[in-house]
Amino acid sequence: MLGRFVRYWAGYGARAKQNDADRLRVRKSIQQIQKQTVTTSLFQTSKMVGDPDMELCIDESLLQGCKFKITVEGNIASGKTTLLNCFKDKSYAEVLFEPIDKWQKVGGDNLLGRMYENKERWGLTFQSYVLLTMMELHHKEQHLPISVLERSAFSGRYCFLENLYRSHVLDDLEHSCYTRWFDWLMTTNPPQLDLIVYLQTSPEVCLQRLKERQRGEETGITLDYLQSLHDRHEEWLSNPDNHGWHSNKPVLILDGDKDCRNEACLFEKMCNKIVHKLLYPACFSPRSCPHNSLMNQTPPAGSGFPYKAKRNLRL
Structure with a gap:
């Protein structure tokens, strides 16, 4: 026994x-x-023979049940609006533009215009109001799989407010008041973002586009001002050591110097690349998403993978 x-x-x-x-x-x-x-x-490639850029094909069924939020960042006249208009034509995306109309109509006055006329007097007031309106956009109810924002509360803080401070337009007291208010908001009610897209555009190209579009409030913008804003964007988004400023959300850097008039499908390619970055972050630059790997990434529903997929992917 x-x-x-x-x-x-x-x-x-x-x-x-x-x-x-x-x-x-x-x-x-x-x-x-x-x-x-x-x-x-x-890595399905385009049928366009000789195209040096990889054309990524989008299967919209992969986005069913997903909820992604992204922000498009960049200098003034870097190409953000053109990219957002491309997303506006997509059935899977909703676009939230900067609320410029709100900035131009505050108590019957144009706060944006006043800021450009006298930054010392209106700089802090304007950036405080921008923070309010951007937080409203961040927390707006989402109805489609992808919500695309033009800029964010983060760029207001780390690019425009910081640029005013370093240009000695704001003093230490004003800077401290804003940053304490901002830090409290980021702790108690932080924006939910899955991806930051940075349109990296040279100041010279931005200035040329400014001259071409001729917006009233922008007539006094100089190359030096665009260069300083460019430096703030570079410091924030091109340096992975500073990505903790936005809680280490992934960053996708795109070339904003290219002219869509010379390349008709340029922004269509950018849209496709952004969507694939959302679905498969590990397949892009490891600098943008250092902690993701291909095997620990749960793909969205409908991908054909032999296990149950998560419906709401947060990076």
């Missing part, structure tokens, strides 16, 4: 080891299938 008992448990241990080995082989096979599926889906 004792011998039979010993033989049973010895056999049980061997069977358990065999089962573990079988499960490991199955897991590796599944991971290989997942990797091949992601690669095949992501």
Whole structure:
């Protein structure tokens, strides 16, 4: 009887080891299938022979049930509005533009115009109101899979407010008042973002576009002012060491110097690249998303992967 008992448990241990080995082989096979599926889906190339840029094809069914929020950042006249208008034509995206009309109609006066006329007097007032209106956009109810914001509360703080301070337009007291208010908001009611898209555009190109679009409040903007704003954006978004300023949300940097008049599908390609960055962040630059890997990424519903997918992906 004792011998039979010993033989049973010895056999049980061997069977358990065999089962573990079988499960490991199955897991590796599944991971290989997942990797091949992601690669095949992501790196489909365009039928346009000779196109140096990879054309990423979007399967809109992958976005069903997802809720992503992204912000498009960049200098004045960097190309943000053109990119957002491209998203505006997509059935899966809703676009929230900067509330310029609100800034131009505050108590019957044009606060934006006053700020450009006299930054020393109206700089802090304007940036405080910008923070309020941007937080309203950040927390606006979302109805479609992707919500695209033109700029964010973060750029107001780390680019425009900081630029006023470093230009000695704001003094230490004004800077401290704003930053304490901002830090409290980020702690108690932080914006939910999945991706920051940075249109990296040279100040010279921005100035040329400013001259072409001829907006009234922008007539006094100089190259030096655009250069200083460019430096603030670079300091914030091009330096991974400073991504903690926005809680280390992934950053996707796109070339904003290209002219869409010379490349008709330029912004369509940008839209596709942004959507793929949302769905498969590990397949892009590791600098933008250092903690994601292909195998720990849960793909969205409808991707064909052999396990249950999460409906709401937060990076």
